[in-house]
Amino acid sequence: xxxxxxxxxxxxxxxxxxxxxxxxxxxxxxxxxxxxxxxxxxxxxxxxxxxxxxxxxxxxxxxxxxxxxxxxxxxxxxxxxxxxxxxxxxxxxxxxxxxxxxxxxxxxxxxxxxxxxxxxxxxxxxxxxxxxxxxxxxxxxxxxxxxxxxxxxxxxxxxxxxxxxxxxxxxxxxxxxxxxxxxxxxxxxxxxxxxxxxxxxxxxxxxxxxxxxxxxxxxxxxxxxxxxxxxxxxxxxxxxxxxxxxxxxxxxxxxxxxxxxxxxxxxxxxxxxxxxxxxxxxxxxxxxxxxxxxxxxxxxxxxxx
Numbered sequence: 001x002x003x004x005x006x007x008x009x010x011x012x013x014x015x016x017x018x019x020x021x022x023x024x025x026x027x028x029x030x031x032x033x034x035x036x037x038x039x040x041x042x043x044x045x046x047x048x049x050x051x052x053x054x055x056x057x058x059x060x061x062x063x064x065x066x067x068x069x070x071x072x073x074x075x076x077x078x079x080x081x082x083x084x085x086x087x088x089x090x091x092x093x094x095x096x097x098x099x100x101x102x103x104x105x106x107x108x109x110x111x112x113x114x115x116x117x118x119x120x121x122x123x124x125x126x127x128x129x130x131x132x133x134x135x136x137x138x139x140x141x142x143x144x145x146x147x148x149x150x151x152x153x154x155x156x157x158x159x160x161x162x163x164x165x166x167x168x169x170x171x172x173x174x175x176x177x178x179x180x181x182x183x184x185x186x187x188x189x190x191x192x193x194x195x196x197x198x199x200x201x202x203x204x205x206x207x208x209x210x211x212x213x214x215x216x217x218x219x220x221x222x223x224x225x226x227x228x229x230x231x232x233x234x235x236x237x238x239x240x241x242x243x244x245x246x247x248x249x250x251x252x253x254x255x256x257x258x259x260x261x262x263x264x265x266x267x268x269x270x271x272x273x274x275x276x277x278x279x280x281x282x283x284x285x286x287x288x289x290x291x292x293x294x295x296x297x298x299x300x301x302x303x304x305x
Contacts, residue, residue: 002038003035003041003042003047003050004035004036004037004038006050006051006054007021007032007035007036007050008036009054009057009058010050010053010054010057013057013058014057018032018033018036024053025046025049025050025053026049027042027046067289068285068288068289068292071289071292071293071296072219072221072292074296075220075221075258075292075295075296075299076220078258078259078299078302078303079256079257079258080257081257082257083254083257083258083259083302084150084153084154084254085154086302087150087302088150088154092304093301093302093304095123096301097260097262097298097301098122098143098146098147099115099118099119099122099123100262100301101142101146101246101250101260101262102118102122102139102142102143102146103115103118103119103265104262104263104264104265105142105242105243105246105263106118106135106138106139106142106243107265107268108242108263108265108268108271109138109242109243111135111138111139112132112135113131113135113136113139117131118139121136121139121140122139122140122143134175137174137175138171138175141170141171141172141173141174141175142171142243144170144173145167145170145171145243145247146247148166148167148170149163149167149247149250149251150254153251153254153255157255158214159210159213159214159248159251159252159255160210161206161207161210164206164210164244164248165180165181165182166180167244167247168180168181168237168240168244171240171243171244172237172239172240175239176238176239176240178237178238181237182199182202182203182206182236182237183199183202183235183236183237183238184199185199185238186198186199187199187235187238189232189235191272192272192276193280194233194276194279194280195233196233196234196235197233197234197235197236202234202236205234205236206234206236209227209230209231209234212227213227213248213252220252220253220256220258221288221291221292221295222284222288223252224249224252224253224261224291225278225284225287225288225291226278226284227248227249227252228245228246228248228249228275228287228291229275229278229279229284229287231245231248232245232275232279233279246261246263249261249291253295253298258295258298259295259298259299259301259302260295260298261291261294261295261297261298262294262297262298262301263290263291263294264294264297267290270290271290273286274286274287274290275287
C-alpha cells in the first residue's frame with residue numbers, strides 16, 4: 001500500500017485534521033500535504049512512523065523488522081549443541097518443560113485446570129475429585145505424548161507421518177475413537193472463516209508438509225512459523241490439531257538445537273489472531289514475532305531464569 005493511501009486511511013479512522021496529523025508526525029502541514037497528494041515521498045524514518053500510526057488505527061500489529069531480526073539473532077545465539085540432552089539430563093528443566101508445555105497447550109484448547117492442578121495430576125498421579133475426568137486424561141495423555149516425542153528425537157531427527165499419527169494416538173487415547181487417524185469428514189475452525197483442507201486431500205497434504213518439516217532452512221523461526229500455520233489450516237485430525245501442531249513445532253526447534261517454544265495460554269487471543277492473519281492474508285511477520293517470543297520463554301526455562 002502506498003504512503004498516501006496509508007495517510008488517508010489514518011485520517012479517516014482518526015478524524016484528525018491534516019494540521020494535527022502533521023504535528024503527530026513531526027512535520028509541517030506543507031510536507032504532509034505533499035505526501036498525501038503523492039507529490040513527494042517521506043524518508044525512511046518517516047515511513048516507519050506512518051506505518052506505526054497506520055497499524056495503530058487499523059488495529060493491526062506493527063512489526064518493526066529490526067525488532068524481529070534482533071529476536072531471531074538472540075534465539076540463534078542461544079542455540080546449543082545437544083540441547084535435547086541438556087533437557088533430558090536435568091530433571092528440573094525436564095519437569096518444567098513438561099509442566100509448562102502441557103498446562104499451556106491444554107488451556108489454549110479450553111481446559112479449566114490450573115497450573116497447580118496440572119502439576120498434581122502429572123507428577124503426583126492424583127485424580128482430582130470434582131474435576132472433569134476428560135481434562136485430567138488430557139493432561140496425562142499430553143505428558144505421555146511429549147515424553148514419547150522427546151525419547152524419539154534422542155534417536156532420530158526425522159519427523160515422519162508415523163510419528164505424527166502415533167503422537168495423536170497417544171494424545172487422544174481414551175478420548176476419541178479415531179485417535180491416531182486422519183479425519184474422514186469435513187471440519188471448520190470454530191470462530192473463524194479459515195477454510196480447512198478437504199479430508200480426501202489430507203494424506204497428500206500431510207506428506208508434502210512433512211517433507212518441508214525435514215528440510216534445513218537458514219531462518220528456522222520463519223520455517224517453523226510458516227509450517228505451523230499451514231498444519232493448523234490443513235487441520236488433519238478431528239480433534240487435537242492445536243496440541244499436535246505445537247508438539248511438531250517444538251520437534252522442529254529441538255532438531256535445530258533451539259529450546260521449545262512456550263506459547264502461554266494468556267496470549268491465546270493474539271496467537272489465534274496471528275495464525276488467522278497468515279492463513280487468510282499470507283502475512284507471516286506477526287506470527288513469526290509471536291513464536292520468537294514463545295521461544296525466548298523456552299530459553300528462560302532452559303537457563304533456569
